[in-house]
Amino acid sequence: MAMYLFRGLPGSGKTTLARDFSHHCSSRVFVAADDFRVDEEGKYLWLPGRKANEDAHGQCIARVRELVRENFEVVVHNTFVTLQELEPYRKIARELDCALQVITVHDPATSDEELFERCKHGVPLEQISDMRRRFQY
Numbered sequence: 001m002a003m004y005l006f007r008g009l010p011g012s013g014k015t016t017l018a019r020d021f022s023h024h025c026s027s028r029v030f031v032a033a034d035d036f037r038v039d040e041e042g043k044y045l046w047l048p049g050r051k052a053n054e055d056a057h058g059q060c061i062a063r064v065r066e067l068v069r070e071n072f073e074v075v076v077h078n079t080f081v082t083l084q085e086l087e088p089y090r091k092i093a094r095e096l097d098c099a100l101q102v103i104t105v106h107d108p109a110t111s112d113e114e115l116f117e118r119c120k121h122g123v124p125l126e127q128i129s130d131m132r133r134r135f136q137y
Helices: 016-020 048-070 083-095 111-118 125-134
Strands: 002-007 028-031 073-077 098-106
Touching: 002 016, 002 083, 002 111, 016 028, 028 048, 048 073, 048 083, 083 098, 111 125
Parallel strands: 002 073, 002 098, 028 073
Antiparallel strands: none
16 A cells, blocks of 8 residues: 655646556545535635635545555645645554655746646635745755
């Protein structure tokens, strides 16, 4: 059993890479906090604010724990801006004896404006710039 964490700024391509990686193995499940930011009709709904963010990430962590317990390989694609944001997943890996691989998707030549244009979730440019400043390697 294994867990793969794809991390990077919005618009960096982490979701595309994670999806491609997931499709090569039928036992891999593709999960993100964004999966829990949808309305009743399944339409993506980005809500600013700490509470909405914590709720989505909490649900993502719970889903990952459940999938690892069921012996699935899990591919998570979240921004994981700070290294601390990886800790709940590291804890799951330790507790459930699961291999863990962290993949950082980063192209320093890509501007915030380019990331904003490529981002499919409507994250504001200012938020992307802030996330870049805070991103830890």
